[in-house]
Amino acid sequence: MSRVARAQLAVVCGFFAVLELLTRAGAIGPLTMIPPSAMAARLWTMLMDGEINAAMAQTFANVAIAFALSVGLGFAAGLTIHGLPRLRRLFDPLLASYYAVPFFVFYPLLIALFGLNRWPLVAIGLVFGAAAMVIATLNGLDRVPPVLRKLARAHGLGRAQAILLVVLPAAAPHLFTGLKLSLAYSFIGVIAGEFILSGSGLGHAIADAYDSFDNPTMYALMLFVVALAISLNAALHVWEQRMMARRSRR
Amino acid sequence: MSVRDAGERRSLRLGDAGLLLLFVVLAWQALYEAVGEVALTPPVATLANAGALLRSPVFWGHAGATASAFTASLAIGAAAGVAAGLALGFRRFSGLVAEPILTSLYTLPKVTLYPLVLLVFGLGLSAKIAFGVMHGVIPVILFTMNAVRNVDPVHLKTARALNLTALQTAATILAPAVAPEIFTGLRVGFSLTLLGVIIGEMFASQRGLGFMIINGINTHNVPTMMAVILLIVAFAVAAGTLLLVADHKLHRRR
Numbered sequence: 302m303s304r305v306a307r308a309q310l311a312v313v314c315g316f317f318a319v320l321e322l323l324t325r326a327g328a329i330g331p332l333t334m335i336p337p338s339a340m341a342a343r344l345w346t347m348l349m350d351g352e353i354n355a356a357m358a359q360t361f362a363n364v365a366i367a368f369a370l371s372v373g374l375g376f377a378a379g380l381t382i383h384g385l386p387r388l389r390r391l392f393d394p395l396l397a398s399y400y401a402v403p404f405f406v407f408y409p410l411l412i413a414l415f416g417l418n419r420w421p422l423v424a425i426g427l428v429f430g431a432a433a434m435v436i437a438t439l440n441g442l443d444r445v446p447p448v449l450r451k452l453a454r455a456h457g458l459g460r461a462q463a464i465l466l467v468v469l470p471a472a473a474p475h476l477f478t479g480l481k482l483s484l485a486y487s488f489i490g491v492i493a494g495e496f497i498l499s500g501s502g503l504g505h506a507i508a509d510a511y512d513s514f515d516n517p518t519m520y521a522l523m524l525f526v527v528a529l530a531i532s533l534n535a536a537l538h539v540w541e542q543r544m545m546a547r548r549s550r551r
Numbered sequence: 552m553s554v555r556d557a558g559e560r561r562s563l564r565l566g567d568a569g570l571l572l573l574f575v576v577l578a579w580q581a582l583y584e585a586v587g588e589v590a591l592t593p594p595v596a597t598l599a600n601a602g603a604l605l606r607s608p609v610f611w612g613h614a615g616a617t618a619s620a621f622t623a624s625l626a627i628g629a630a631a632g633v634a635a636g637l638a639l640g641f642r643r644f645s646g647l648v649a650e651p652i653l654t655s656l657y658t659l660p661k662v663t664l665y666p667l668v669l670l671v672f673g674l675g676l677s678a679k680i681a682f683g684v685m686h687g688v689i690p691v692i693l694f695t696m697n698a699v700r701n702v703d704p705v706h707l708k709t710a711r712a713l714n715l716t717a718l719q720t721a722a723t724i725l726a727p728a729v730a731p732e733i734f735t736g737l738r739v740g741f742s743l744t745l746l747g748v749i750i751g752e753m754f755a756s757q758r759g760l761g762f763m764i765i766n767g768i769n770t771h772n773v774p775t776m777m778a779v780i781l782l783i784v785a786f787a788v789a790a791g792t793l794l795l796v797a798d799h800k801l802h803r804r805r
Contacts, residue, residue: 398791401742413590485658492660
């Protein structure tokens with residue numbers, strides 16, 4: 302384990318230790334927050350009893366569908382917009398202010414469109430996730446050195462071949478950033494949609510626990526979501542590092 | 552480039568923007584025809600409703616509440632974000648330790664932490680401000696940190712060779728080098744802070760534009776909800792465009 306990783310572990314553990322001390326000592330009242338160990342204990346029983354299995358299955362499936370669609374559609378849109386500079390100039394300011402719009406207010410509209418099922422939530426996840434992929438694709442394509450494109454032409458590659466063999470590998474680091482952000486935003490969109498408006502899923506379970514003053518359950522679920530986000534990020538981070546190391550070895 | 556070319560390019564751009572707007576309006580109208588007025592009002596009616604809202608004192612009361620919460624969040628987020636980013640940028644090790652932690656926090660669905668914010672700050676203005684800061688501060692930290700890291704070491708060596716004092720180095724070398732990236736961070740933070748404040752108002756508030764939206768949803772007052780959203784989007788896009796233009800100018804000047 303590297304020095305940096307050890308320090309990161311120390312920071313995270315230290316944070317929870319301080320929280321544990323403050324809540325145990327009564328500096329933070331039990332109505333505000335419960336000790337992290339109590340959150341973990343409650344989470345453990347919930348996972349063992351299978352209380353949140355249905356909610357988990359629903360949320361994960363929605364995030365997975367939204368993520369897959371975001372990456373596919375976002376990449377295609379980024380490729381198209383990049384090829385049309387006039388369109389690009391129009392879209393840049395829109396993309397720049399995109400994340401200021403609270404899209405889940407359109408949940409009622411989405412229900413009217415798709416019906417009361419998983420698709421309104423998937424759509425919210427998609428709307429959040431796709432823009433990140435579009436932006437990353439544009440960034441990646443912008444940074445492909447012109448000399449590589451010339452090289453592809455010199456070798457007489459067709460359009461599809463040039464994209465597959467030259468442009469995509471050259472833009473890969475930015476595309477990977479896009480994947481990461483897209484996953485994060487799909488997750489945020491689906492959970493936020495559930496939290497605010499829907500009647501099921503992990504986000505709704507947190508809102509429900511809050512409304513019924515069930516602090517242990519609420520904090521257990523929050524801990525779960527936080528731990529999930531951190532482990533997803535860590536996994537992607539490690540994967541990215543390995544990919545980068547392989548690229549620089551070549 | 553001649554003046555005439557620039558003029559032609561601008562009119563071409565305006566024409567394109569007009570086309571895009573026309574496309575959006577048509578798509579919106581088509582969507583309205585498909586779902587009806589349970590969930591949507593058509594473009595022209597929404598514009599009229601928004602115009603009526605702009606003349607009503609009730610709306611300005613709510614808009615004022617949102618504006619003051621947003622300004623406070625942005626000021627706190629910018630100051631704290633730049634300060635933390637500078638500190639982490641200059642200490643390489645701390646920066647390396649903090650970066651993945653900050654990225655994880657950035658990707659967290661922060662809405663789920665809203666009950667915690669409410670329990671800590673109570674209902675009202677401070678909870679909204681805290682929520683806005685939570686959304687906006689992390690990109691500011693990350694961009695500032697990277698700006699400091701990417702300062703060309705040769706420039707710093709030059710400063711030492713010229714015997715500049717720390718203050719002179721900061722003013723003449725560091726500030727111009729990091730300003731464009733920090734501005735980009737603040738631009739991203741601007742959008743997310745606005746989102747955070749509006750979401751904050753949607754739950755635990757009786758005032759503000761977010762409250763008007765959620766109230767519209769809960770009472771099936773679709774026209775008001777749509778008009779408020781249109782005004783927020785218009786503001787966000789206008790401010791975002793201005794900030795983007797300024798951002799490009801700053802980056803080009805280097």
